[in-house]
Amino acid sequence: MDFLRENLLSIITFWPLLGAAVLLLPPFKDAVRARAAANFFGVTGFLVSLPLWFWFDRGADGFQFVERHEWIPSLGISYHFGIDGVSALLILLTTLLGMIGIYCSWSAITDRVRSYYVFLLLLQVGMIGVFCALDLILFYVFWEVMLVPMYFLIGIWGGENRLYAAIKFFLYTLVGSVVMLLGILALYFRSRLLPGFEQTGTFDLTKWLEMGVPADLQIWVFLAFFLGFAIKVPMFPFHTWLPDAHTQAPTAGSVILAGVLLKMGTYGFVRFSLPLLPYATLQFVPLMATLSIIGIVYAALVTLVQTDMKKLVAYSSVSHLGFVMLGMFALNPVGLSGSVLQMINHGLSTGGLFLIVGMLYERRHTKEISRFGGLAKVMPIYATLTLILFLASMGLPLLNGFVGEVMILMGAYAANPLWAYFAVSGIVLGAAYLLWLYQRVFWGEITHEENRSLQDINTREIVTLMPLVVLCFWIGVYPKPFLAFLDKPMAQLAERVQPGRFDPTGGPRTAVAQPVPDPPVTPVSDPAVVPDPNR
């Protein structure tokens, strides 16, 4: 048990890697065996992550389940894992969606089955690693590791225009991450000012949190990080790779892409940009809020006119992620918690929506909305589950989306009422595009004869959707256990960015964060560079 507890994060991260290695063994050349083994590793991958839910101390400060080993000491690079409440929830989401992604491919993938599952499992490694890594090089390695399997998943098992989509996805995000790497390196060179790291520097996030970063450097690094993360989110105007990638990706690819991969960007902001660069964060609030709001409204309007179901859901993701970013840059605990909760919510409901679309695609080999209509009659169970997920996605109370949205909007309103005025239009449009889609697919008479003989979803498909539906209700009715993960880290993050502003004993809103004083350019180990007192 102790071994498990001490190495929990490594086990969770590399379990799928073990799976991928096993799948490469000769006996698994057979598709049936490969499928069975992949599902085994999917399910067990989720099970090994479950201790996080029970063992994570929701009241504790700082990072937990920390593992730290030297890796390249001469450059200050270490194998450093550790999580807080944010990463804990995202890891659980990743292992859950990973399991579902593998399971939902049961009958959809018949071509090159083994390599498909190997890529899915490798993708899993990269994603979990990103959420665990506390060393920036380690983080960057996992970040890039994710790209490759996704590229192949889209490029090999995707739709007709898959190569264009795959290359667009790959290059777009690669450009972002290279610039992000520059930002990381800039901070690394800064870390040589830290006492004890004069020779080697360090890539250790916990050390970086203790160093003051001068204002102008903060601005530049924020911009570099921004490009990397904003493309991944994606924020307007970097969003056009997403609809293409989604329309072309296989179902599991879309589920993972929407459910987890997009959260890499938002996670990056929460984990790195905000705490490391509080001064720059405050400077960029107007820009970030504006882009988020444009994203919400712009993408919602574009969603309305889509004729392809998957593209519709993809554009709706852009709108939803706009909410996530807006809540985050409200920079108050309620907005931040709502933002992270909405990351989870979006993963559940939009992940579910891609499964829903995938199920129909498997039956009819089209995602064109106009090819359907009247399906409620022939597929009642499917229609019901779809409606639940639609309602979750549009933020109906007692389903998960509402809790996240109301917290985000509350946070946005408290920070700047104007933001909330604009952002609420997103919830009107959200209802509009989803209900219109629902009407066109499920209501009315059956207009295409081939739809008359459609089979309702089978037990396996119901099992695929059930965990998501249950979680949607759980978070909607009783979100407390989930929010408990976020209370502490988000309160600390808000305090770090705007010290004193959320002290309940304090008076009316007065405190405005001071920029970190710009220390003079000094030789190494100048005493002027003291650890950040806010830490």
Added chain:
Amino acid sequence: MSGYLFLIPLLPLLGFVLNFAVGTRLAKPKPFVTAVAWSTVALSLLLSIFAVIEAAGSPGHQIGQVLFSWIPGGMAETVAGPRPFAIDWALRVDPLSSVMLMVVCGVGFLIHVYAAGYMAHDPGYARFFSYLNLFMFSMLTLVMGANYLVLFVGWEGVGLCSYLLIGFWYHKQSAADAGKKAFIVNRVGDAFFLIGLFTLFVNFGSLDFATLTAALAGGHAEAGWDGPLTFAALMLFLGACGKSAQVPLYVWLPDAMEGPTPVSALIHAATMVTAGVYMVARSSALYVLAPDALMVVALVGAFTAIFAASIGLVQTDIKRVLAYSTVSQLGYMFLACGVGAFSAGVFHLGTHAFFKALLFLCAGSVIHAMSGEQELPKMGGLRKKLPWTHATMLIGCIAIAGIPPLAGFFSKDEILWLAFSHGGYGQLVWAVGLVTAGMTAFYMFRLYHLTFSGSFRGTHEQEHHLHESPKVMTIPLALLAVGAVTAGLLGIPAALGGSNWIEHFLHPAIASLGGHGAAAGHDGGHGTELLLMGVSIAVAAAGIGLAWMLYGSADLSRAEGLAKTFAPAHRLLLNKYWVDELYGALFVRGVALGGGHALHGTDKLFVDGGGGEVKPGLGVNGLAWFTRDVISKLSNLWDRYVVDGLVNLTGHAFDNGSYYARHLQNGFVQHYILYSAMGVLLLVGLTRLATY
């Protein structure tokens, strides 16, 4: 002893789950589904009665129950410093929710009974009742929620049920359209409602009714339009406009008549649409401090009342007439709230629930008898064939027309009197209300005569099938008719020797407007009040008389002549002022779809640079093309001529160099010695040079 409160909404929810999960799978669902649906609502009714009695006898006239901490959100900035956004799942019964509980459970139960007859032959019987139970859950949550967010849960929940039930016959395009329209228009209101909630939270640090009322009590009325209270009050009112179908968000309610008639009676007449009135009355402590917002409420209510009534004058679909009548009567309720007469508004809400539910169910009975026909011009002369329906509908019409001593008279007159005595804009809305009362009496009796008087105008087949509805439908009609006759007795004004019990009952839950207005009127002589009462009875009688003259006989030529004389006005009303067309062009095709297409084009053309391929141009594709085809070609050239050139040069240098160098290796020892000596000399020379 209030630990049972949670059962009141929970029981119908269980009914929903049972009927949806089990009932829809049964081969013969009727007995099971009916038993579940009726019994859960009946039990809720019993528990509600219990709760209402207990609350009335409790200190503070209320009981409550906190179930669990629902959204323990983090800190947010408020005017008074940071406060945690923490919302409990809490229920409460006070006089205001008591009235609502009685209306919702009482009328709701009767409609459940009626629906068992009305929907008996529908294949979606189980689905219908499960939705109806879900509606009861949501509505009860709405009226029992102890804070705005729990209220909002019910608020959105009833919206969902409304959507599902309007679109119950989803294979019909018109029903599907109407359901979607209802939901989306309501969402517009909900968005404003949320803004109102946030404003309240930021200003008071809480969304709990009791906390907010306490914080507001004794505050000073806000002068001017830019204060936070006025803003919050207006935002909440816009939310109410969505749910309670007021101008400008009323457009969904007439279309909602696509749903089965029991749904129209329960949701779109008696209960859900009154949620906005309930919410405004619930927020009375806020509204009395925001007189400007209150004036807007009164004016919008009055305008909606007369606007909808004018459309109702000429509609030919029996349910649409009733729908516009509902919009108009809801306007009356807001008119009341707007002059600070919240109790009178809630009183009218209660009486209206009885007579409008009755009217809808009667209309349903007529439609049932007419084999689904809803057009008034196809009816006529049904008095003899449908005696029960005729009698009860007549009672409903008299009640809504405002003829004493039926329910509508007391509540409507209370509103008109309080508006008049409010002074200022109150007298304007009084005048509008009076005219509306006359129009109401007219269109209701027009409907009555077109249905029951004269001779039958439908097909022979329809005539052949005419039949009175079964007992399961007529008994609820009779009970509702009793309510429509007697409900007004709860609020007999002092001028007529009554005690206005309802106002006293509601008093602890309702804030009153200070200074002039209601109280002053009550103390003074009753002369004016009695005079105005006489005026409004006369107006109602005039409306009834006119309707009788035009539509009372088999000969409708006078009415047709009138329509011809005023053809443009008639067309304007018949087409509902073309508001639907205007909204469609402006918001649906204009802003939403037009904007969507334009932005999608922007994405494709400008952001991506056109087409799903890498090609020269602007945007992402252009950038990719530039990277792939320009930079990479340039670097190819660079590689070939510069980098490779250097490499080749080096290679050539060694190649050729060694060609010459090999001559050194000629095998003559004396040559080697010579080279060695030259080398030594060279080295010595160089060392010498270096040391200088």
